[in-house]
Amino acid sequence: xxxxxxxxxxxxYFFSLQVQGQTQDADTxxxxxxxxxxxxxxxxxxxxxxxxxxxxDAMITLMNEEHxxxxxxxxxxxxxxGLALAKKSDNANHIHDTRGIVGNTLLKVRDSIxxxxxxxxxxxxxxxxxxxxxILKFRGYLGNIYYYMEGxxxxxxxxxxxxxxxxxxxxxxxxxxxxxxxxxxxxNENKNPTQSDYHIKKTAYYLDLLGNPPHYAASHFHNVxxxxxxxxxxxxxxxxxxxxxxLCENTDFTEALLEGYTGYxxxxxxxxxYKEFYEIDKILKGYEExxxxxxxxxxxDAINAKLYAELxxxxxxxxxxxNELEKELLVQQAERRSIFFVLAIATVxxxxxxxxxxxxxxxxxxxxxxxxxxxNKQYLLAKKESEEFAKTKTKFFATVSHELRxxxxxxxxxxxxxxxxxxxxxxxxxxxxxxxxxxxxxxxVNDLLQINKIENKNFKEEDITFNLKTLTSRIVSSxxxxxxxxxxxxxVTIHEDVPLLLKYNSVRLSQILMNLIxxxxxxxxxxxxxxxxxxxxxxxxxxxLQFTIKDxxxxxxxxxxxxxFNEFAQIDSSSSAYQxxxxxxxxxxxxxxxxxxxxxVESELGKGSTFTFTIGMLISNExxxxxxxxxxxxxxxxxxxxxxxEDNRINQTVTKRILDSEGVICTIAENGEKAVSAVRQSEFxxxxxxxxxxxxxxxxxxxxxxxxxxxxxxxxxxxxxxxxQKNQIFECGMNDIILKPYDIDQFKKTIAANIKSTLESxx
Numbered sequence: 143x144x145x146x147x148x149x150x151x152x153x154x155y156f157f158s159l160q161v162q163g164q165t166q167d168a169d170t171x172x173x174x175x176x177x178x179x180x181x182x183x184x185x186x187x188x189x190x191x192x193x194x195x196x197x198x199d200a201m202i203t204l205m206n207e208e209h210x211x212x213x214x215x216x217x218x219x220x221x222x223x224g225l226a227l228a229k230k231s232d233n234a235n236h237i238h239d240t241r242g243i244v245g246n247t248l249l250k251v252r253d254s255i256x257x258x259x260x261x262x263x264x265x266x267x268x269x270x271x272x273x274x275x276x277i278l279k280f281r282g283y284l285g286n287i288y289y290y291m292e293g294x295x296x297x298x299x300x301x302x303x304x305x306x307x308x309x310x311x312x313x314x315x316x317x318x319x320x321x322x323x324x325x326x327x328x329x330n331e332n333k334n335p336t337q338s339d340y341h342i343k344k345t346a347y348y349l350d351l352l353g354n355p356p357h358y359a360a361s362h363f364h365n366v367x368x369x370x371x372x373x374x375x376x377x378x379x380x381x382x383x384x385x386x387x388x389l390c391e392n393t394d395f396t397e398a399l400l401e402g403y404t405g406y407x408x409x410x411x412x413x414x415x416y417k418e419f420y421e422i423d424k425i426l427k428g429y430e431e432x433x434x435x436x437x438x439x440x441x442x443d444a445i446n447a448k449l450y451a452e453l454x455x456x457x458x459x460x461x462x463x464x465n466e467l468e469k470e471l472l473v474q475q476a477e478r479r480s481i482f483f484v485l486a487i488a489t490v491x492x493x494x495x496x497x498x499x500x501x502x503x504x505x506x507x508x509x510x511x512x513x514x515x516x517x518n519k520q521y522l523l524a525k526k527e528s529e530e531f532a533k534t535k536t537k538f539f540a541t542v543s544h545e546l547r548x549x550x551x552x553x554x555x556x557x558x559x560x561x562x563x564x565x566x567x568x569x570x571x572x573x574x575x576x577x578x579x580x581x582x583x584x585x586x587v588n589d590l591l592q593i594n595k596i597e598n599k600n601f602k603e604e605d606i607t608f609n610l611k612t613l614t615s616r617i618v619s620s621x622x623x624x625x626x627x628x629x630x631x632x633x634v635t636i637h638e639d640v641p642l643l644l645k646y647n648s649v650r651l652s653q654i655l656m657n658l659i660x661x662x663x664x665x666x667x668x669x670x671x672x673x674x675x676x677x678x679x680x681x682x683x684x685x686x687l688q689f690t691i692k693d694x695x696x697x698x699x700x701x702x703x704x705x706x707f708n709e710f711a712q713i714d715s716s717s718s719a720y721q722x723x724x725x726x727x728x729x730x731x732x733x734x735x736x737x738x739x740x741x742x743v744e745s746e747l748g749k750g751s752t753f754t755f756t757i758g759m760l761i762s763n764e765x766x767x768x769x770x771x772x773x774x775x776x777x778x779x780x781x782x783x784x785x786x787x788e789d790n791r792i793n794q795t796v797t798k799r800i801l802d803s804e805g806v807i808c809t810i811a812e813n814g815e816k817a818v819s820a821v822r823q824s825e826f827x828x829x830x831x832x833x834x835x836x837x838x839x840x841x842x843x844x845x846x847x848x849x850x851x852x853x854x855x856x857x858x859x860x861x862x863x864x865x866x867q868k869n870q871i872f873e874c875g876m877n878d879i880i881l882k883p884y885d886i887d888q889f890k891k892t893i894a895a896n897i898k899s900t901l902e903s904x905x
Contacts, residue, residue: 195231198224202236205243209250217247238264238276245283254287261287274308278317281305285324299328319348319358326365335372342366360389360398367405376409383409391522400429425518428511549792607762608648611636614673617655621663628667632659637676641685645762650733657730658691658753666695669750684760692752698745706743707731730755776890780805782827782897787817787843788859789835793882797830797859800886801893814843821847826854827897831876833860833867841874848875855896 182204183197201224205217221244228236241260248257261283268276285301302325309317322344329338345362352358367382386402389395403426410419560569618632625632636642655673662671672692679686698706707727734741737757745751784806788794798808809826811817815838821829829847833840844856857878858871871879877896880889 191230191232194227195233195236198227198231198233198236198240201227202239202243205240205247209243209247212250214247214251217244218251221247234267238267238280242279242283246286249287258284258287274312275314278305278308278312278314281308282317282320282324289324289328299325299332302328315348315351319345319352322348323358323361323365327368330365330368330372333372335369338365338369338372342369356389356393357395357398360386360395360402363389364398364401364405367402367409371405371409371412374412376412379409379412380406396429400426403429424510424514428514431507431511605645605647605760607643607645607764610640610642610644610675613648613652614655614675617652617659618673620656621659624660624663628663630663630666630669630671632663632671632673634673635675637674639677639680640675640687641677641680641761643762643764644685645760645764646757647737650737651757654730654733654755655689655691657727658755661727661753662691662693662695662751666693666750669694678756680761682761684758686756686758688754688756690752690754692750694750697747697749697751698743699747700745703743703745707741776804776894778898779890779894781807783807783809783825784893785809785811785817785820785826785829787811787814787829787835787840788832789813790832793832800889804890814838814840814846817843818846821851821854827900828893829854829856830859830880830893831856833858833871840876841870844874844876853900855900857892857896 182200183193185193185197189197201220205220205224208214208216224240225237225244228240241264245257245260248254248260261280264276265280265284267273268280281301282305285298285305288298288301302321305321306318309321322341326338326341326345329335329341342362342365345365349358349362363382363385367379367386370376370379370382383402383406386398387406390399390402393399403422407419407422407426410416410422614634614636618634621632624630659671659673670693672690674690674692676688676690677685678688707730731741734755734757739755739757741753741755743751743753779801784801786794786797786801786808788797788810789812794810798810801808809820809824811820813835814831817829817831818838820826831840831844835843838846840858840860847854847856852875855877856875857880858867858876859880859882860867860871868879878892880892
């Protein structure tokens, strides 16, 4: 009974609203019109052309502002009068600008027929007068109309393609971005990712030229995400949709924000990640509800305004009315609309019933939206803190890399030199222990940097052609010493159907195999290690391979199996013989996951372990180049003059003693400024240049030297990770890089190779 009473009350309430609505609609349109008239310079029937021109200038500016605010009603109410006034101003640009604004507003309220007529009028005029800029603009407007018309997608694409040459001739960067962006979107709609990718690359180029404005960048990343969805690569798609969302959050770019969340949701559905799908779907529905509410009101107001403008179009032709006449016309419109009164009452009854039914659910939805807003703020705060932590972590590791490698260079170098001293044979065991400890610490530093590099996605992907059998043999041979020491036997089996010539990141594969085989060697004594490679799947261009590394070693307890891939977790911490950094297996897992592969482990305590991983690779049709490495004789270093540029005195001593042993004549320069002076005053066969130095660093010094000496080989000595400075080092004019601390033989070979190369080029 109470519910029935509420329904009756609501019906009476809505009935009263409808009665009031007749007057309110008229008042709303009148207010919209008055708001325009009050904002514009006053004119009358006796106004001069100058006064009309001033009025039209202000009108166009105001209409543009209202359009971008999605406030369409005032524009449509004033549209016919505005077009008539534009013609009276005798300024062609006024006519075209007004047609453009009114046409695009009509397009927003789904009146594409009238919009098309306005655009075609100006396009015909532009083609007749050969106004290239105007042709380009209105071709774009027509393309937008055809884009939303069923069956006209190919016509849209043709119009955009025809506009590219004209835009390039006009050097209209903004328009070129829009054209390629629209083409990319159209090809995505046509499910053609190849063509879409071409225009995405063009879009990215013009985006950089424009300075990456956020609203342009957001739409660009949306197109990229759509392309990856077509290529069935949901993770890449999600990365780009997240960029769109990040650029649009807390801005007025509502349409792009909705597109970003919509694409994100589709990618999660493709991944079958239904938990995350549910969360994103809730956020998206909240935004859609707000947009629908706003858009419905805007379009409703605009349609009412459009109806008013159409009913009174004849009254506005070729005359300028006063405010009093316009009020009278609005009252007449309200009287005409009274014929819809009965229908309106029936509609109110229906809406009242719907309102009662949906009241409870809407209240719940509102609470859910508020909850989602709170969670979204918490997420953004956590995201910001995470990004700041990641930056701090990266900076810390870069600093640690340099600060640890520099003293390690001195320790490893000096211990290597002292081991060659016959007078210190009685201390040989101690020196070897010292060198081993330094090398162990260096391995730990390298593993930490590798983990950090993978986590921050700084791992360089450089796919090259390689022979799988040759690569595997080289890796196995590198464990010859530990194999003999532990009395183990290693066997390698590659199934006959496995393609040997592959294209992949061989450095990544080598790191994976060396860590897994190294673990097997370390935990196995007087046993056997089997390496088996077999083909799981093959196409014309790609193959999925399964690698199995099985040992008969100590094995792993079942309770510890789930932790073996955790960072710093050691397989057998109870035995001091098996201590390690605890980073080998985490590195393996992260590298395999980055390659979209999988890894599993099976083990039984006392019987051994089996690690199995799968990775997809491309099959290469290239022929491996048989490069014959030059034979390097260290005797050719004798009497060569080398300038050592190094600010650390211990490192100066180490480098000098290594070269002294080969008869090299060494000169020391404590900083880059002294190095430039030394090269200018004396002749040297080679320069060893440290990067980080006071007064003038190695990069600056090399640039100065190259201004007057372009032939002398300069080799960079650096303790910083090579990838961080590689481009900078070679761009400044250096010939090669040696990473501290270095292998002495490799150090000598690099110097000898560069000197030999210089001598051969001079012949």
